[in-house]
Amino acid sequence: MIDPTIIEEIKSIVTRQNVLTDEPMCDHTTFKIGGKADVFVSIINEHEILRLLELLRSRQIPFFILGNGSNILVSDEGYRGVIIEIGSAYSGVRMLDDIVIAKAGTTMAKLSHFAMENDLTGLEFASGIPGTVGGGIIMNAGAYGGEMRQITYRVKAVTPSGEVIYLSNADMEFEYRNSKAKKEGYIILQAEFRLHRGEKSVIEGIMRDLAKKRRDKQPLEFPSAGSTFKRPQGYYAGKLIADAGLKGLSVGGAQVSEKHAGFLINTGSATAADMYELINQVRTKVKEAYSVVLEPEVIFLGEF
Numbered sequence: 509m510i511d512p513t514i515i516e517e518i519k520s521i522v523t524r525q526n527v528l529t530d531e532p533m534c535d536h537t538t539f540k541i542g543g544k545a546d547v548f549v550s551i552i553n554e555h556e557i558l559r560l561l562e563l564l565r566s567r568q569i570p571f572f573i574l575g576n577g578s579n580i581l582v583s584d585e586g587y588r589g590v591i592i593e594i595g596s597a598y599s600g601v602r603m604l605d606d607i608v609i610a611k612a613g614t615t616m617a618k619l620s621h622f623a624m625e626n627d628l629t630g631l632e633f634a635s636g637i638p639g640t641v642g643g644g645i646i647m648n649a650g651a652y653g654g655e656m657r658q659i660t661y662r663v664k665a666v667t668p669s670g671e672v673i674y675l676s677n678a679d680m681e682f683e684y685r686n687s688k689a690k691k692e693g694y695i696i697l698q699a700e701f702r703l704h705r706g707e708k709s710v711i712e713g714i715m716r717d718l719a720k721k722r723r724d725k726q727p728l729e730f731p732s733a734g735s736t737f738k739r740p741q742g743y744y745a746g747k748l749i750a751d752a753g754l755k756g757l758s759v760g761g762a763q764v765s766e767k768h769a770g771f772l773i774n775t776g777s778a779t780a781a782d783m784y785e786l787i788n789q790v791r792t793k794v795k796e797a798y799s800v801v802l803e804p805e806v807i808f809l810g811e812f
């Protein structure tokens with residue numbers, strides 16, 4: 509538990525009403541799973557985040573940066589520390605010449621719609637990814653042949669020691685669902701994107717087609733974190749899981765989706781322990797059947 513005097517200190521440096529205690533993380537993750545976090549703070553500006561990080565560092569209080577919680581499984585026991593949400597309270601997108609600049613908490617949907625409204629192409633792939641710009645940059649999120657690395661021009665971040673830095677696309681060392689920022693624990697504040705001139709109606713059409721593909725193929729009616737596993741070299745996780753006969757496999761309220769076996773879904777009452785056990789069973793069975801090790805794409809937070 510966090511000392512109440514430290515909670516008061518946190519309240520004195522960030523917007524007071526944005527500091528919550530014993531906050532259920534199931535309300536902040538797309539899995540709709542997760543116990544309580546000791547403290548949950550929604551950040552509204554750079555000043556707040558820098559001061560908060562300084563305080564937490566000096567008191568050695570553990571913290572975790574949350575975007576939209578769309579790639580996270582939080583333990584049933586919750587999180588002993590401070591969750592710093594860089595989300596809707598820290599969002600906004602604008603254009604400077606041919607560069608689109610977005611605060612880290614901006615949703616990918618808002619960013620890609622902004623680009624479309626301004627006749628800019630390149631972000632269509634991101635319109636259906638339910639995360640923030642910060643989460644997308646960290647994860648090098650991608651879909652339908654697009655990836656954040658293809659369009660990212662520059663990233664503004666805070667290092668673990670509290671220094672604000674700018675990273676070029678090359679500095680970010682993007683990899684499949686990974687980046688230098690993820691490995692080094694940088695916190696993303698803002699990202700800049702270089703896009704190309706396009707035609708609004710064409711861009712809108714592509715976005716509509718991709719949204720339909722998602723609705724047709726993905727179990728969007730159930731809480732999930734999207735694809736639970738990374739794509740193994742030379743295979744598709746969903747196909748391996750389906751071919752191993754695991755569609756519909758359940759542990760408690762956690763289930764391998766019948767619609768898309770790459771998605772592990774919460775059918776309504778799944779605990780984090782159910783989901784974790786299901787993930788492990790799927791990994792074991794796929795390894796036994798095909799000698800392929802599935803690596804989770806989902807990030808685990810708390811004790812498992």
Ligand SMILES: Cc1cc2nc3c(=O)[nH]c(=O)nc-3n(C[C@H](O)[C@H](O)[C@H](O)COP(=O)(O)OP(=O)(O)OC[C@H]3O[C@@H](n4cnc5c(N)ncnc54)[C@H](O)[C@@H]3O)c2cc1C
Binds near residue numbers: 638694
């Ligand atoms: C229905 C569904 C479909 C999905 N489809 C796709 C898809 O097509 N492609 C794809 O790549 N992903 C997909 N995902 C997964 C997820 O949306 C992405 O990984 C997304 O980029 C995560 O963003 P987030 O803001 O939700 O991050 P979170 O889940 O909140 O966090 C993910 C990681 O990013 C870190 N993080 C978040 N914000 C910051 C920040 N500002 N600074 C530093 N670190 C930060 C967190 O600490 C954590 O390590 C899908 C998920 C769902 C539920």
